Amino acid sequence: MIWFAILGAGLGCYLLKLAGVSLPARVLDHPVVERVADLIPVALLAALVAVQVFADGTRLTIDARAAGLAAAVVALLLRAPFLVVVFVAAVTAALFRLVFPGT
Amino acid sequence: MADPASREPPTTQRSAVVRDSLGVGAATGLYGVSFGAVSVASGLSVLQTCALSLVMFTGASQFAFVGVVAAGGAPLSGALTALMLGTRNTLYGLKLAPLLQFRGWRRPTTAHLVIDESTAMSVLRESRDLARTGFVATGVAVFVLWNLFTLVGALAGNLIGDPRTYGLDAAVGGAFLALLWPRLTDPRNRVIAVCAAAIALGVVPVTAAGVPVLVAGGVALLAGVLTRSAGDPTELPGP
Numbered sequence: 001m002i003w004f005a006i007l008g009a010g011l012g013c014y015l016l017k018l019a020g021v022s023l024p025a026r027v028l029d030h031p032v033v034e035r036v037a038d039l040i041p042v043a044l045l046a047a048l049v050a051v052q053v054f055a056d057g058t059r060l061t062i063d064a065r066a067a068g069l070a071a072a073v074v075a076l077l078l079r080a081p082f083l084v085v086v087f088v089a090a091v092t093a094a095l096f097r098l099v100f101p102g103t
Numbered sequence: 104m105a106d107p108a109s110r111e112p113p114t115t116q117r118s119a120v121v122r123d124s125l126g127v128g129a130a131t132g133l134y135g136v137s138f139g140a141v142s143v144a145s146g147l148s149v150l151q152t153c154a155l156s157l158v159m160f161t162g163a164s165q166f167a168f169v170g171v172v173a174a175g176g177a178p179l180s181g182a183l184t185a186l187m188l189g190t191r192n193t194l195y196g197l198k199l200a201p202l203l204q205f206r207g208w209r210r211p212t213t214a215h216l217v218i219d220e221s222t223a224m225s226v227l228r229e230s231r232d233l234a235r236t237g238f239v240a241t242g243v244a245v246f247v248l249w250n251l252f253t254l255v256g257a258l259a260g261n262l263i264g265d266p267r268t269y270g271l272d273a274a275v276g277g278a279f280l281a282l283l284w285p286r287l288t289d290p291r292n293r294v295i296a297v298c299a300a301a302i303a304l305g306v307v308p309v310t311a312a313g314v315p316v317l318v319a320g321g322v323a324l325l326a327g328v329l330t331r332s333a334g335d336p337t338e339l340p341g342p
Binding site: 003094 | 130133134136137147151154155157158160161163164166167168170172175178179181182183184185186187188189190191192193194195196198199200201203205210211213214215217267268271272273274275276277278279280281282283284286292295297298299300301302303304307308309310311315318319320322323324326327328330
């Protein structure tokens, strides 16, 4: 099942790329297409941040991951590159768990 | 668009584009380490992790897939989230096609390289030749290094034991935020982001893992259909 999802989604993502370079460019002129294409990544990424950090199964919770996210915000405000942001989030959460076990 | 085929750029110009592209490729490829580590921490095998980087080859979709699976979501929810995020590559392709004008076997081959970075390193070039150089050099550099460092991260992630000890579960949230950040300069995007996060958290207690993210995506679709355009939504994002 997991392999089916990996290969299916991978092939699907390739076909989405291929569609882009094969479709006529005037598809983009449609304002709804352009708006939806712009909004979907923003909404999905924001939802993923929220769920990854504040959900535990079907429960909402605040734990060490929230501390990691706060540190990531600071890193981004300081214009840190991607890898540094990810590293800072992980280290902060790890240290938080050392101080407050069970979070 | 200017007539791009009319003159051959000097070699120096082209090697400058290649140099920039390799720099972007190295920086991007390196964070394949974080993907590899996060993916095995989510419960995927090294082989499955490497397959994602090879076949899917679009970072945000890959992180989304393993994020949903790690949260206990059905693989199908993970796949749908990855596909929805993958739609932005379609948008990039639409912009790139008239610029690059690849024909025949080159089109399906180079299509796999349509990602954030190769698009960014291509669309602003002043000639077709330089646009192609930027696109192919960045795409190939990212592809090679991203896959190599995915393997490194996956092997390292397998060795370290419980990922929570190292805060790897928090790294995923940080990664998504870093991908989202460059898009938040647009005020409309900020509103959408806050709404999407709130809606996703709102449905967490009543749905299966993975579904809240899809619900937020559906809301974005609805908002796109119902709202009027404001500002320029075509701006290229970061990593």
